[in-house]
Amino acid sequence: MLRWIALVLILLLIGLQLKLWTGSGSMREVDALRVAVKKQADENTKLLQRNQAVGADVLDLKHGDQAVEARARTELGLIKPGEVFYQVVEQPARAGSALPPPPPATPAGSP
Numbered sequence: 001m002l003r004w005i006a007l008v009l010i011l012l013l014i015g016l017q018l019k020l021w022t023g024s025g026s027m028r029e030v031d032a033l034r035v036a037v038k039k040q041a042d043e044n045t046k047l048l049q050r051n052q053a054v055g056a057d058v059l060d061l062k063h064g065d066q067a068v069e070a071r072a073r074t075e076l077g078l079i080k081p082g083e084v085f086y087q088v089v090e091q092p093a094r095a096g097s098a099l100p101p102p103p104p105a106t107p108a109g110s111p
Contacts, residue, residue: 060067
């Protein structure tokens with residue numbers, strides 16, 4: 001009789017272990033859900049920071065003329081009356097030559 005009880009208990013233990021490791025709600029599934037929750041929390045934190053930055057921009061634009069002026073200058077290229085606009089255009093660097101060739105030398109006595 002004691003052997004039958006031990007056999008039933010061992011089979012029950014094996015069945016519970018199988019359910020724990022492979023069934024619905026298993027350890028593998030719980031680990032995968034923990035990773036997904038961590039990834040989503042990181043994404044939420046990043047989006048929250050972005051939303052706070054956008055909210056600060058909105059407040060600046062609503063309550064400050066300086067923010068509107070700065071945005072108009074950078075995005076639209078606007079200038080105030082009486083200001084002089086200078087645009088510096090740099091030529092792209094060429095891969096073959098770093099400096100232009102020097103002009104030809106003229107003799108000392110010729111014009």
